[in-house]
Amino acid sequence: MRPKIILFGDSITEGSFEEGGWGSALANHFSRTLDLVLRGYSGYNTRWALQVMDKVFPAGVEDGSGAPLAITVFFGANDACLPDRYGAFQHVPLHEYKQNLHSIVSFIKKRWPTTLVLLITPPPIDEDGRLQHPFVENPSGLPERTNEAAGAYAKACIEVAGENGLPVVDLWSKMQQLPGWEKNCLIDGLHLTPSGNRVVFDEVVVKLRQEGLSLETLPVHLPLLADMDQSDPLRSFKD
Amino acid sequence: MRPKIILFGDSITEGSFEEGGWGSALANHFSRTLDLVLRGYSGYNTRWALQVMDKVFPAGVEDGSGAPLAITVFFGANDACLPDRYGAFQHVPLHEYKQNLHSIVSFIKKRWPTTLVLLITPPPIDEDGRLQHPFVENPSGLPERTNEAAGAYAKACIEVAGENGLPVVDLWSKMQQLPGWEKNCLIDGLHLTPSGNRVVFDEVVVKLRQEGLSLETLPVHLPLLADMDQSDPLRSFKD
Numbered sequence: 001m002r003p004k005i006i007l008f009g010d011s012i013t014e015g016s017f018e019e020g021g022w023g024s025a026l027a028n029h030f031s032r033t034l035d036l037v038l039r040g041y042s043g044y045n046t047r048w049a050l051q052v053m054d055k056v057f058p059a060g061v062e063d064g065s066g067a068p069l070a071i072t073v074f075f076g077a078n079d080a081c082l083p084d085r086y087g088a089f090q091h092v093p094l095h096e097y098k099q100n101l102h103s104i105v106s107f108i109k110k111r112w113p114t115t116l117v118l119l120i121t122p123p124p125i126d127e128d129g130r131l132q133h134p135f136v137e138n139p140s141g142l143p144e145r146t147n148e149a150a151g152a153y154a155k156a157c158i159e160v161a162g163e164n165g166l167p168v169v170d171l172w173s174k175m176q177q178l179p180g181w182e183k184n185c186l187i188d189g190l191h192l193t194p195s196g197n198r199v200v201f202d203e204v205v206v207k208l209r210q211e212g213l214s215l216e217t218l219p220v221h222l223p224l225l226a227d228m229d230q231s232d233p234l235r236s237f238k239d
Numbered sequence: 240m241r242p243k244i245i246l247f248g249d250s251i252t253e254g255s256f257e258e259g260g261w262g263s264a265l266a267n268h269f270s271r272t273l274d275l276v277l278r279g280y281s282g283y284n285t286r287w288a289l290q291v292m293d294k295v296f297p298a299g300v301e302d303g304s305g306a307p308l309a310i311t312v313f314f315g316a317n318d319a320c321l322p323d324r325y326g327a328f329q330h331v332p333l334h335e336y337k338q339n340l341h342s343i344v345s346f347i348k349k350r351w352p353t354t355l356v357l358l359i360t361p362p363p364i365d366e367d368g369r370l371q372h373p374f375v376e377n378p379s380g381l382p383e384r385t386n387e388a389a390g391a392y393a394k395a396c397i398e399v400a401g402e403n404g405l406p407v408v409d410l411w412s413k414m415q416q417l418p419g420w421e422k423n424c425l426i427d428g429l430h431l432t433p434s435g436n437r438v439v440f441d442e443v444v445v446k447l448r449q450e451g452l453s454l455e456t457l458p459v460h461l462p463l464l465a466d467m468d469q470s471d472p473l474r475s476f477k478d
Contacts, residue, residue: 024263043464051476225282
């Protein structure tokens with residue numbers, strides 16, 4: 001069986017195979033070494049994620065095809081919806097978000113002790129973008145998400161990683177280092193442009209490499225054309 | 240387990256998760272319904288494919304995660320390399336190509352009788368593009384592939400589909416219906432541009448739909464945000 005990486009998260013994961021998406025970029029990068037498995041659920045927060053862990057990670061998988069090499073856990077953008085605005089039904093209080101992330105990590109590590117769990121913080125929020133592209137009519141003139149709140153959830157995510165000894169992509173900080181990140185990296189103040197997707201892809205590849213998962217270390221599936229003896233290509237398949 | 244579609248083929252399959260690729264477009268299209276599994280091997284012809292069937296489709300998969308819903312089989316572009324030019328080591332004679340495709344289909348149907356096998360013909364060849372972008376130095380001034388040869392292999396592929404009662408995407412014909420297909424659909428006379436990828440994606444989605452596999456018929460994995468009761472979202476997870 002070819003090893004696999006599961007991408008678990010909300011809409012920013014579900015949409016990661018759109019054009020220029022970070023999921024398809026990973027699938028392409030690892031096209032001969034790993035399978036990328038998409039488990040993104042638009043709108044989900046960590047509270048809802050905990051309701052579906054058994055269905056997202058069925059026990060049968062551990063028998064049939066082994067433990068995943070890695071799982072990215074990328075939640076927080078919905079948890080960080082403010083409790084008094086139109087996205088309130090998605091809001092999860094900060095302390096509960098942190099506890100939920102711990103529970104998600106525990107579930108995975110109990111099922112597959114060897115699997116690398118890579119946390120990803122929510123992205124920064126461009127509040128102007130949220131006002132221009134609200135999900136529902138929003139006469140309040142106030143965004144349902146703020147960058148400050150997203151930052152608090154990002155900080156909690158980083159703490160959970162630290163408390164579990166896990167790697168983490170601090171997307172909230174990383175993205176804000178780019179000039180014009182508000183429009184260059186975000187379509188609607190929340191979801192990612194191809195440039196924003198590129199930040200996620202680059203950071204995930206770096207973190208995986210730091211944990212020993214890279215094109216240099218992973219076995220290639222089946223002989224590469226470049227390695228074949230053109231005078232006797234079938235020899236490559238004999239072993 | 241979420242059902243899956245396996246993409247089996249040569250470089251046009253291996254590269255199908257590049258930006259604008261038909262594989263990532265399928266993965267995005269079916270993001271909440273199916274897993275797309277990439278099994279593309281650059282440079283491979285049907286002769287080499289037959290050498291690796293057990294490794295591409297390990298028996299364990301049938302126990303652990305069930306039969307794939309569908310498998311696309313997309314070979315012929317390399318088989319159709321001319322036997323007296325620089326790609327000769329990839330060449331497979333037409334009658335053997337046809338027999339090999341039959342064998343690939345038989346292997347899959349024996350392993351998974353219910354799995355839909357969807358054949359895809361090789362794309363047309365833009366000989367000018369091949370001369371401008373040869374894989375290796377090519378002082379002969381003659382392309383290693385011709386559109387006429389690709390067409391003969393496409394015809395054989397369609398015959399194999401007919402003889403097995405399988406659906407087939409006649410990419411060779413379909414693409415040539417588009418004005419300027421030579422440069423619009425092909426990067427280097429052989430591999431696909433985003434427009435060329437779009438043709439494959441569209442045709443595969445049509446064929447899958449004709450066989451009953453579409454977003455209208457496939458179950459969605461876990462509750463959709465739009466279906467949730469905002470006043471009691473957790474209710475969606477109780478069943």
